[in-house]
Amino acid sequence: MRIRILWPAGQTTATLRATPTAEQLWSALPIRSSANTWGDEVYFDTLLAVDREEDAQQVVAPGTVAFWTEGDSLALPFGPTPISRGSECRLASPCNILGTLDGDPQVLRTVRGGDPISVERA
Template sequence: MDIRIRLSWPAGQLTATLGETPSATALAAALPLVATARTWGEEVYFDTGLTLALEDGAQQVVEPGTVAFWTEGSALALPYGPTPISRGTESRLASPCNVLGRLDGDPRALDTVRDGDPLRVERA
C-alpha cells in the first residue's frame, strides 16, 4: 500500500505518494515532523533526524518531483529542477539518494519555499 504525505510551508503545500521502501516506511513512522527548509539550486531539503542506510537502487540523477532521502545528510531531498552540480537541466542530487516516491502535481510549487522556512510533513 502506498504512503501519502503532505508537505506544507508558509507559501504553499504539496502532497506526495511514497512507495513501500525501507526509507519510506521509516519516514512515515517518524511523522509528523517540522523542519527548517534549506534550498540548493532548484532543490528543497531538510533534516529529518533519521539515520538510514543507502538502499539498492539509490540514484544521484532523478526526475524533478522525486522524493529522495539523502543518507549523508539525514535529509529529505525534493528536487524540482537543476542543482548547482547539474549538467544542463537535469536534477542532480549531492550524492546518491534513496528514492522514496514522487510529488503529486507540479513540483515547481517548491519554488515558493524560502531558505529557513518552517516545513511540516505529515500523513495525508
C-alpha cells in the first residue's frame, strides 16, 4: 500500500505495512485535514478511531508513518519533538507504526501549522 501526502509547499509518498491500522487508513482514503506541528513532527486528524496495537512505539526513526491513537491522528516525525532526548524522534505517546516515508523526511519542514493537508492512494 502506497500513499501520497500533499500540502501547499510539497508532497511525499509513503509505503505502508500490512497492519490493522494501516488497512483502516487505506479504506478511509482520501483524507483531508489541517496540519499541526510539534517540534519536528507533523500531525493531523484523520477522523479514525483505532486501538493501540501491541507493537506501538514512542521512539521512532525519522520518516516513520505513525498513528497517534490518543489523538486519532497521523503522526509524521522527521526530527526531535519537545519531549525528545537528544536528536531522537519521540512521539507524544506510543503510536501504531504504519510504515515509512519514501525519500527524505526533511521535506516535511515545509509544512506549516494550519496548512491544508491530504492523504490519498498513490
